[in-house]
Amino acid sequence: MKNQDSILIFGSSGHIGKSLIRKFTKNNYRVTAVTRSIHRKGYQIKTQSNYGYLALEEINAFTEENISKLMENSSICINLIGILYEKKNNHFNLIHSDLPSLLSKCASKKKLDQFIHVSALGIEEATDSNYALSKLNGEKKVRENFSRSVILKPSIVYSVDDNFTTNFMNLLSVLPIMPLYYGGKTKFTPIHVSDFSNIIYEVIKKKISGETLECIGPEVFTFKEMLLKILKSINKKRLLLPIPFFLAKLNAKLFQLMPKPLITLDQLKLLKYDNIISKKYKTNYDLKMEANKKFEEEINRYSFNWTSGGQFSKKIDK
Numbered sequence: 132m133k134n135q136d137s138i139l140i141f142g143s144s145g146h147i148g149k150s151l152i153r154k155f156t157k158n159n160y161r162v163t164a165v166t167r168s169i170h171r172k173g174y175q176i177k178t179q180s181n182y183g184y185l186a187l188e189e190i191n192a193f194t195e196e197n198i199s200k201l202m203e204n205s206s207i208c209i210n211l212i213g214i215l216y217e218k219k220n221n222h223f224n225l226i227h228s229d230l231p232s233l234l235s236k237c238a239s240k241k242k243l244d245q246f247i248h249v250s251a252l253g254i255e256e257a258t259d260s261n262y263a264l265s266k267l268n269g270e271k272k273v274r275e276n277f278s279r280s281v282i283l284k285p286s287i288v289y290s291v292d293d294n295f296t297t298n299f300m301n302l303l304s305v306l307p308i309m310p311l312y313y314g315g316k317t318k319f320t321p322i323h324v325s326d327f328s329n330i331i332y333e334v335i336k337k338k339i340s341g342e343t344l345e346c347i348g349p350e351v352f353t354f355k356e357m358l359l360k361i362l363k364s365i366n367k368k369r370l371l372l373p374i375p376f377f378l379a380k381l382n383a384k385l386f387q388l389m390p391k392p393l394i395t396l397d398q399l400k401l402l403k404y405d406n407i408i409s410k411k412y413k414t415n416y417d418l419k420m421e422a423n424k425k426f427e428e429e430i431n432r433y434s435f436n437w438t439s440g441g442q443f444s445k446k447i448d449k
Contacts, residue, residue, distance in 0.1 A: 137161045137204055138335070141234065142211030143176055146292035147249070150328040151209065152176065156184035158332070163205060165190055193230055198237045206244040207335055210234050213249070215262075215294065216387065216395045223265035232272035239277045245335060246280040248273045252320070252345055253286070253406035260401040270343070279340040283331065286347050286406050289426070290324035291433035298393060299361050300437040303369055310382055311373045312394070315355025318405040322348035323429050326422035330415050343412045348422045351407060360427050364434035 138155055142148050143164035155162050163186045164176050176187060190197055202208060214226050231248055238246040250266050257263035273280050289296045303309060330346055333339075352360070355371060362369055374382065379399055387395040394402075408414055415422060 137163065137206060139163045139165065139201060139205040139208045140211065141165045141209070142213070142249075145211060146290050146324055147288055147327065148211050149176065149292070150290070150324045151211075151331060152185060154325075154328045154332050160184070162186070163188055163201070165201060167191070193233060195233060195237055198234060199241060202237055202241040202243060207247070208234065208238050208243055208245070209247045209249070209331065211249050213251075213266075216392055216398070217261075223261050224268070227262070227265035228268040228272060231269040232276060235273040235276035235280055238280075243277075245338070245340060246273070246277045247331060247334060248280055248282050250282055250284050252284045252347070253404055253409070254284075254401075255409050255411065257401050257404045261397050262401055274343075281334050281339055281341070282343040283334075284343065284345045284412070285322055285327055286320040287322070288324050288327050289321050289430070293324070294391075296361060296430055298391075299358065300365055300434060302393060303358070303362055303367055304365060304437050306369065308370045308372050309358060310379065311355055311358075311371050312379050312399060312402050313354075314373045315353055315358070315371065317354045317402050318351055318407050319354065319357060320347035320351050320407050321357070321426050322346055322422050323424035323426075326424050330420045330422070333418075333420050339418070342418075344418065345408045345412050345414045346422070347408060347414060347416075348424065348426065350426055352426065354402070357426070361430065361434070364427065364430050365437040366439070 136159065138160055140148055140151060140162060143152060143162075144166055148164065152162055152164060161184050165188050166176065167190060176185070188201055190201065210231055212226060212230060214221050214223070217223055235246055235248065248270070250270050251263075254260070254263035254266050270282050273282060287293075287295050291297070326348065327346055330344070334342075334344075358371055380396065383394050383396045383399045386393045
């Protein structure tokens with residue numbers, strides 16, 4: 132028998148997953164967090180929950196049988212799994228299209244109350260990006276398999292554990308010059324992880340279904356403006372240098388050789404397109420789900436880790 136307050140989360144070890152675990156278990160929801168490596172990631176996940184409200188499940192193969200078994204006792208499933216760049220065994224189509232299709236198919240067969248799939252904002256026009264195409268195809272398959280699913284399309288989701296602000300804090304701490312792709316004019320509407328978690332919580336609490344929501348924060352910044360705010364936050368001065376496209380491509384080819392690349396050729400294509408609302412779908416604000424956290428205020432809460440004095444550089448209020 133399904134527990135009406137039980138939530139199954141795929142992709143629970145990322146910063147969004149950990150934030151959701153804190154949010155839901157604090158509000159007396161029982162969460163089952165699925166991971167491919169309990170021994171490597173389980174200890175991190177366990178620290179996020181109220182005692183007795185979290186169960187960990189390891190999955191070695193994403194088969195219909197394994198997934199269906201995990202869905203036996205839950206009424207809600209959330210898919211957070213995504214990658215920013217391709218690896219040997221993790222390709223965009225596999226992770227962003229095939230897997231969401233399988234999860235939504237199983238959710239439909241198991242008659243779950245809600246299936247929530249997290250996609251991405253600003254991908255509709257980016258038809259030259261494999262990342263964007265795989266995300267769009269995943270959305271299409273999810274909607275076909277589970278018509279009542281909720282598809283969430285967030286802009287950059289940032290926090291102390293993200294792969295965006297912290298990467299740039301690392302780089303801007305050591306690099307004297309930072310290249311600006313497309314003149315740094317690409318627009319973003321960053322949303323803090325706690326605001327995004329609140330949106331997901333409200334979607335479940337209000338039993339919303341069949342919606343596609345674009346999830347944005349309260350501010351719009353260009354890429355250059357975000358870098359300037361990060362520099363101010365870590366108390367550094369760096370040269371932000373616009374570079375021509377052929378140099379940007381060379382730059383991306385070099386960066387994508389890194390174990391955790393700052394940018395790849397596919398991401399360079401994606402960066403041509405603004406990461407703002409398309410006006411094709413409702414936003415979190417349309418459903419009275421406000422996101423109030425300001426980018427500069429929030430990154431200042433953890434940027435001291437990248438300043439010269441570390442935590443001792445923080446100002447003490449008198």
